[in-house]
Amino acid sequence: MTTDTIEVTPPERSFGQRMLDGIERVGNRIPHPAMLFVYLIVGVIILSQILYFLNVKATYETVAPPPQATHQSEYYGAGSTKPIEVVPEQPAPAKDYKVQHETTKVSGLLTGNGVRHIFTAFVSTFQNFSAMALILVVMIGVGLAEEAGLIAALVRKLVAVAPPSGLAFIIVLIGVVSSIASDAGYLVLIPLGAAAYLSVGRHPLAGMAAGFAGVSAGFGVNFLITPIDTVLTEITNEAIHLTDPSRTIDLTANLWFGIFSTILVAIVGALITTWFVERSLGKYDPSEAGEASAEAGEESQVTPEAESRGLRFALLGLIGVVIGIALLTAIPGAPLRNPETGSVIGDSPFMDSLVFVIMIVFFVCGFCFARGAGTIKGSTAIINAITKQWQTLAGMLLLFLLIAQFLDYFSYSNIATVAAVKLGDLVERANVGGIWLLVLFILVTAVIDLILTGAVGQWAIFAPIFIPLFLRLNISPATVLAAYRLGDSPLNVITPAMAYFPLIVIFAQRYRKSAGIGTVIAMMIPYALILLVVWGLFFIIWYLLGIPLGPGAPIHL
Numbered sequence: 134m135t136t137d138t139i140e141v142t143p144p145e146r147s148f149g150q151r152m153l154d155g156i157e158r159v160g161n162r163i164p165h166p167a168m169l170f171v172y173l174i175v176g177v178i179i180l181s182q183i184l185y186f187l188n189v190k191a192t193y194e195t196v197a198p199p200p201q202a203t204h205q206s207e208y209y210g211a212g213s214t215k216p217i218e219v220v221p222e223q224p225a226p227a228k229d230y231k232v233q234h235e236t237t238k239v240s241g242l243l244t245g246n247g248v249r250h251i252f253t254a255f256v257s258t259f260q261n262f263s264a265m266a267l268i269l270v271v272m273i274g275v276g277l278a279e280e281a282g283l284i285a286a287l288v289r290k291l292v293a294v295a296p297p298s299g300l301a302f303i304i305v306l307i308g309v310v311s312s313i314a315s316d317a318g319y320l321v322l323i324p325l326g327a328a329a330y331l332s333v334g335r336h337p338l339a340g341m342a343a344g345f346a347g348v349s350a351g352f353g354v355n356f357l358i359t360p361i362d363t364v365l366t367e368i369t370n371e372a373i374h375l376t377d378p379s380r381t382i383d384l385t386a387n388l389w390f391g392i393f394s395t396i397l398v399a400i401v402g403a404l405i406t407t408w409f410v411e412r413s414l415g416k417y418d419p420s421e422a423g424e425a426s427a428e429a430g431e432e433s434q435v436t437p438e439a440e441s442r443g444l445r446f447a448l449l450g451l452i453g454v455v456i457g458i459a460l461l462t463a464i465p466g467a468p469l470r471n472p473e474t475g476s477v478i479g480d481s482p483f484m485d486s487l488v489f490v491i492m493i494v495f496f497v498c499g500f501c502f503a504r505g506a507g508t509i510k511g512s513t514a515i516i517n518a519i520t521k522q523w524q525t526l527a528g529m530l531l532l533f534l535l536i537a538q539f540l541d542y543f544s545y546s547n548i549a550t551v552a553a554v555k556l557g558d559l560v561e562r563a564n565v566g567g568i569w570l571l572v573l574f575i576l577v578t579a580v581i582d583l584i585l586t587g588a589v590g591q592w593a594i595f596a597p598i599f600i601p602l603f604l605r606l607n608i609s610p611a612t613v614l615a616a617y618r619l620g621d622s623p624l625n626v627i628t629p630a631m632a633y634f635p636l637i638v639i640f641a642q643r644y645r646k647s648a649g650i651g652t653v654i655a656m657m658i659p660y661a662l663i664l665l666v667v668w669g670l671f672f673i674i675w676y677l678l679g680i681p682l683g684p685g686a687p688i689h690l
Contacts, residue, residue: 300330338644341641346406356392369600389684578617609689
């Protein structure tokens with residue numbers, strides 16, 4: 134008896150499928166972000182020495198103001214124990230400014246001075262990298278609110294009260310805002326969006342897609358100041374100081390752009406969900422559903438009555454904090470006003486204490502919710518909740534250590550200054566407008582985001598290169614940061630290299646057992662492409678109109 138072996142030829146994969154497979158393979162081969170910065174540090178050290186041997190330098194013109202007398206202010210400044218020096222409010226006449234030539238050479242990090250800098254500045258560089266302290270302080274409040282269940286309760290409540298006609302808009306909007314605590318968006322809103330759609334007879338994958346689009350494609354913006362803003366702002370300031378130590382941007386530098394972009398992302402995301410995704414999915418067939426995964430969602434362990442009571446307590450806590458902050462700022466002569474000018478926005482204690490204010494708001498609201506809902510009891514449990522959140526930041530702290538050294542070596546070597554001058558000269562000769570360079574920067578960011586995910590790590594690489602370049606072209610660092618937020622966000626939903634992408638596939642398999650990476654990417658492509666185009670046009674219009682990106686944050690210098 135003979136048995137014939139029948140060879141089954143697998144179906145030929147389409148070009149699109151092969152491209153997605155290639156993106157996934159490349160993404161899987163990218164080293165851990167920490168190791169990536171180790172390689173970058175080694176690369177900067179070697180490159181600086183090569184350029185030093187080649188005597189690479191750049192000569193450029195600067196406009197120097199005349200010497201001006203200063204006086205000591207009663208306002209001590211952020212974190213300072215000494216009065217700050219204040220320059221006269223009226224600048225010197227333009228005729229007193231002088232144009233002078235400066236030459237900057239690349240300094241080698243393997244010379245005697247370079248090696249001494251590496252060894253002696255390692256600890257102080259990390260110590261002075263304030264992004265570390267900022268994220269730890271913010272997470273005291275945000276972490277308690279998340280551990281207490283406040284963030285998840287707000288998400289559930291808002292989705293529950295959303296009318297069917299506005300369900301997509303509410304889910305996308307909540308997804309964007311949920312970046313204040315990113316895990317809550319991915320772990321709670323996305324499966325909840327699917328369940329909400331299913332409850333009203335609509336395809337659950339459309340609800341999941343709407344939630345994913347909000348959480349991931351709109352990650353870069355928000356109505357609020359988020360923990361990631363503190364880090365991006367600090368990295369931006371570090372990059373600014375490579376060429377201009379006297380200039381900084383505030384946490385609110387992209388606030389107006391962020392608020393309007395949040396609304397735009399929610400509207401466009403809702404329209405894409407209704408017009409494209411739902412129509413392509415068709416009517417939901419329950420027979421396609423797979424077995425419910427234990428990881429597919431996060432069920433509330435709190436009764437609805439206790440959760441409602443916790444939300445009422447949190448609202449009362451929020452009102453109390455707002456009244457307290459208002460009393461400290463609104464009254465003339467209040468301690469959070471600038472004692473010299475009386476201003477609240479700009480150079481004032483209030484602006485310098487924004488991180489602390491955010492921490493207080495979330496801490497009080499989280500504490501009040503925990504008391505009302507009974508989710509955290511006792512001071513020990515509160516401390517454990519905060520330290521648990523800090524434990525999740527251990528990997529980020531190591532990344533911060535490496536980012537701080539990378540930026541410091543970049544600064545010491547003068548590579549950023551020389552590169553900015555050379556590129557600036559090239560751009561000036563090419564006579565390319567600033568808006569087209571920003572559009573190119575957005576596209577480059579979006580493409581790189583397909584394989585190098587993580588807003589912090591990518592910005593730490595881009596900022597030292599592009600901030601000095603655009604500074605030379607008189608484009609504000611706040612504008613470059615806004616362009617980066619745009620480019621870094623939409624394509625998050627179609628890159629398998631994104632950390633939460635496998636979890637999204639699991640969510641999809643709950644309602645379609647045959648779903649895979651290709652299923653999710655195909656469903657999310659309309660969000661990625663349409664959002665990138667529409668949001669990009671929005672940015673161009675904003676730029677051309679010259680609207681400030683935030684308080685005291687103009688488009689141009």
